[in-house]
Amino acid sequence: xxxxxxxGVSSGVGxxxxxxxxxxxxxxxxxxxxxxxxGPDFIDPSHHERVAGRPSRTLDLWLQGEGxxxxxYARGEGDVCVVEGVMGLYDGDGSSTAAVAEALDLPVALVxxxxxxxxxxxxxxxxxxxxxxxxxxxxxxxxVIAQRAHGGRxxxxxxxxxxxxxTYLGRIPPNDDLEVPERHLGLHMGDESPIPEEALAxxxxxxxxxxxxxxxxxxxxxxxxxxxxxxxxxxDGDRPxxxxxxxxxxxxxxPATVERLRERATVEPFSPIADDSLPPCDxxxxxxxxxxxxAEPLAESPALDDVADxxxxxxxVLGECGGLMALAxxxxxxxxxxxxxxGVLPADVTMRDRYQALDHVELRATRDAPTASTGETLxxxxxxxxxxxVASDARFAFDVERGxxxxxxxxxxxEHRTLGTYCHVHAASGAFDAFLDGL
Numbered sequence: 001x002x003x004x005x006x007x008g009v010s011s012g013v014g015x016x017x018x019x020x021x022x023x024x025x026x027x028x029x030x031x032x033x034x035x036x037x038x039g040p041d042f043i044d045p046s047h048h049e050r051v052a053g054r055p056s057r058t059l060d061l062w063l064q065g066e067g068x069x070x071x072x073y074a075r076g077e078g079d080v081c082v083v084e085g086v087m088g089l090y091d092g093d094g095s096s097t098a099a100v101a102e103a104l105d106l107p108v109a110l111v112x113x114x115x116x117x118x119x120x121x122x123x124x125x126x127x128x129x130x131x132x133x134x135x136x137x138x139x140x141x142x143x144v145i146a147q148r149a150h151g152g153r154x155x156x157x158x159x160x161x162x163x164x165x166x167t168y169l170g171r172i173p174p175n176d177d178l179e180v181p182e183r184h185l186g187l188h189m190g191d192e193s194p195i196p197e198e199a200l201a202x203x204x205x206x207x208x209x210x211x212x213x214x215x216x217x218x219x220x221x222x223x224x225x226x227x228x229x230x231x232x233x234x235x236d237g238d239r240p241x242x243x244x245x246x247x248x249x250x251x252x253x254x255p256a257t258v259e260r261l262r263e264r265a266t267v268e269p270f271s272p273i274a275d276d277s278l279p280p281c282d283x284x285x286x287x288x289x290x291x292x293x294x295a296e297p298l299a300e301s302p303a304l305d306d307v308a309d310x311x312x313x314x315x316x317v318l319g320e321c322g323g324l325m326a327l328a329x330x331x332x333x334x335x336x337x338x339x340x341x342x343g344v345l346p347a348d349v350t351m352r353d354r355y356q357a358l359d360h361v362e363l364r365a366t367r368d369a370p371t372a373s374t375g376e377t378l379x380x381x382x383x384x385x386x387x388x389x390v391a392s393d394a395r396f397a398f399d400v401e402r403g404x405x406x407x408x409x410x411x412x413x414x415e416h417r418t419l420g421t422y423c424h425v426h427a428a429s430g431a432f433d434a435f436l437d438g439l
Contacts, residue, residue: 252322
């Protein structure tokens with residue numbers, strides 16, 4: 001696929017709206033668009049998927065390595081890939097937007113807040129372009145999208161100020177309907193607070209679609225869509241069954257993770273907040289999400305009781321962040337209401353008013369665990385508003401070499417064959433292959 005990266009001059013500049021408008025504009029031009037997101041986020045991709053009608057690919061050098069990143073890009077399907085950046089273009093030491101663009105050799109369309117500027121928009125873009133050369137980075141800032149720009153004289157002033165080497169790619173008009181509500185962990189999910197169709201269509205009309213297609217190009221070099229590890233896949237008769245929680249409480253699973261599970265196992269989706277039972281399975285995966293918003297139905301969930309029973313019987317269970325919270329003894333909401341959870345892991349989890357951890361993470365296994373053997377390292381990321389008060393005799397699977405983990409030094413509570421961790425990992429890490437190998 002051809003591709004283009006939409007990088008911002010900073011966080012909050014409107015990259016998500018610009019990305020959604022670009023997807024809509026390109027689709028209106030008859031192109032099949034594959035969305036993608038630089039960085040480990042789960043929420044922006046939900047908006048991409050709603051508009052594009054296909055899952056958004058995660059592109060993160062820390063989580064995947066360059067080879068895994070390139071494979072994940074190549075697994076996408078479409079005429080053109082629109083990659084939304086993270087934070088400002090050069091921000092982030094683990095995997096910045098610039099690093100992703102450089103790894104794939106894709107051009108950058110710089111999203112600039114033009115609400116109070118014209119010539120200054122060109123000066124800003126030139127500065128971002130010159131910085132790459134000064135820093136010895138192979139970053140091609142090829143064009144500009146003027147966010148929150150009016151038409152007429154305002155737009156003309158921006159376009160005329162841009163030098164020849166920077167293509168004017170159009171504008172996103174100021175419109176309150178283009179704002180997505182926020183809460184803890186970021187924006188509302190795409191199906192909760194979608195941008196109104198009329199507002200999105202108007203934003204798409206302001207973009208210069210043909211110029212955007214002219215700027216986009218194929219990644220340099222070969223990128224093969226091979227599996228994460230090269231491990232042989234089982235035949236149908238040997239495939240294990242993995243129950244994967246998927247509902248409003250458990251929403252944060254990377255598409256590549258679900259793809260990898262389906263390549264090697266039979267995936268049985270279930271809803272802990274709605275189903276009467278856990279489906280028959282050889283293993284359980286509880287991804288992250290918003291269990292704190294659904295604590296009461298989780299406390300009353302027969303399916304979560306079944307997960308606890310399965311864990312006690314030795315069924316491997318993996319809980320990431322929200323999954324860890326659901327596997328704990330209790331969950332106390334920010335309002336102070338305590339709810340009993342599955343009770344598999346010896347911890348009481350409490351929600352806080354501000355985030356407790358936000359970073360790329362590196363863990364080293366201190367014992368054999370469902371996702372790694374002793375001495376192996378895993379890379380992932382953490383972002384959570386809860387903390388866990390663990391029992392004095394709790395056992396941990398990992399030392400934290402980067403990040404916060406559960407207690408600042410350790411992560412991965414382990415009980416029976418159940419692992420609960422604040423760390424989200426990607427399929428390219430090999431963690432899910434290790435989990436499947438243990439079933």
